[in-house]
Amino acid sequence: MSNNPSVASEYLRVVKTRFESMKNTAEKAFEQLDDRGLFWSPNDNSNSIAVIVKHMSGNMVSRWTDFFHSDGEKPYRDRDGEFENTISSREELYEVWNKGWDVFLKALDTIKEEHLLQIIYIRSEPHTIIEAIERQMYHYSYHIGQIVYIAKQLKSDDWKSLTIPKKKMNN
Numbered sequence: 001m002s003n004n005p006s007v008a009s010e011y012l013r014v015v016k017t018r019f020e021s022m023k024n025t026a027e028k029a030f031e032q033l034d035d036r037g038l039f040w041s042p043n044d045n046s047n048s049i050a051v052i053v054k055h056m057s058g059n060m061v062s063r064w065t066d067f068f069h070s071d072g073e074k075p076y077r078d079r080d081g082e083f084e085n086t087i088s089s090r091e092e093l094y095e096v097w098n099k100g101w102d103v104f105l106k107a108l109d110t111i112k113e114e115h116l117l118q119i120i121y122i123r124s125e126p127h128t129i130i131e132a133i134e135r136q137m138y139h140y141s142y143h144i145g146q147i148v149y150i151a152k153q154l155k156s157d158d159w160k161s162l163t164i165p166k167k168k169m170n171n
Contacts, residue, residue: 008113015133016108022144023101028162029151035090037154048085049150050093052143055082057100063122063136064107068115072122072132104136 005013030038030049041048047055058079063072087093111129119126127135152159 006113008116011116011130012108012111012113015137016105018137019105019108019140022140025162026097026144026147029148030090030093032155032158032160033151037151038090038093039085039087040150040154047083047146049147050087051083051085052146053093053097054085054087055079056140056143057096058082059139060100060104060136063132064104067107067120067132068110068118071124072120073124108133 033049038049041051058077059082062074062077065074087096111133116130117128120129120132121127122132122135148162
């Protein structure tokens with residue numbers, strides 16, 4: 001028997017690492033903003049970071065609670081309500097944020113190699129667990145990008161890069 005990980009176990013390790021990295025990236029963006037920045041939006045048709053956080057958390061709780069046995073779109077989910085800003089403080093923002101991530105990351109920990117091709121349902125549509133994970137990888141990275149973009153616009157020249165900073169040009 002080899003000590004090398006299987007492709008399936010390596011996949012599970014990699015996706016969990018990627019999701020944790022996404023979470024960390026958004027939190028580094030949160031840290032650069034004052035409280036007002038977390039609730040700012042350019043217009044009534046755009047979402048603030050707080051609203052994006054609320055939506056992501058609602059999605060995570062719905063999709064990943066009891067996901068082996070129930071549809072990922074829970075009857076109690078108020079998706080439209082997720083786009084109304086009801087978060088009132090940085091502390092509450094982190095509570096909502098961490099609630100969703102806790103549900104999601106704990107769910108990922110329950111997935112074993114033999115589950116990856118198992119069918120689960122999201123909005124009554126069948127997905128393998130791999131498809132469900134990849135669906136969320138796309139969805140969550142999309143919103144993390146929005147969070148970072150909003151924060152970067154608000155901080156402008158005071159933005160501290162979250163990745164490899166651009167080289168300064170000497171003129």
